[in-house]
Amino acid sequence: MKDLKVEVIGIKKRCGAKHKPGDHFFIRGAGMLEIPKGKKVCLYALNGLFPFLTAKQREDELPADDWIAETAVLACPDPDGVRFRITTL
Numbered sequence: 001m002k003d004l005k006v007e008v009i010g011i012k013k014r015c016g017a018k019h020k021p022g023d024h025f026f027i028r029g030a031g032m033l034e035i036p037k038g039k040k041v042c043l044y045a046l047n048g049l050f051p052f053l054t055a056k057q058r059e060d061e062l063p064a065d066d067w068i069a070e071t072a073v074l075a076c077p078d079p080d081g082v083r084f085r086i087t088t089l
Contacts, residue, residue: 001030001031001057001058002057002058002060002088002089003028003029003089004026004057004086004087005024005025005026005086005087006025006084006085006086007022007023007024007084008021008022008024008082008083009021009073009083010082011081011083012079012080012083013080014078015078016042016078017040017041017045017082019042019045019082023039024036024039025039025041026089027053031054033046044076044077045076045081045082045084047077048075048076049074049076049084049086052071052074053086056086056088059088072085073085073086
């Protein structure tokens with residue numbers, strides 16, 4: 001499974017977890033979450049990203065016309081919250 005970097009790229013209006021642009025974390029191998037020392041990840045945002053992250057890790061196994069390959073930016077469940085960029089490493 002591919003490693004992923006998930007990075008905060010913007011906040012529409014607010015973030016209860018106090019995320020800032022540039023904050024990031026990694027999904028490694030078979031579902032291991034790696035958070036840089038001294039940082040945190042909002043559980044609600046992570047929960048909203050989970051289905052996509054799993055598919056993105058297995059992108060090579062998906063049909064060629066699947067939308068996962070074209071998608072790199074997602075938002076947390078709060079419509080006024082955080083936008084994340086997901087990068088395959």
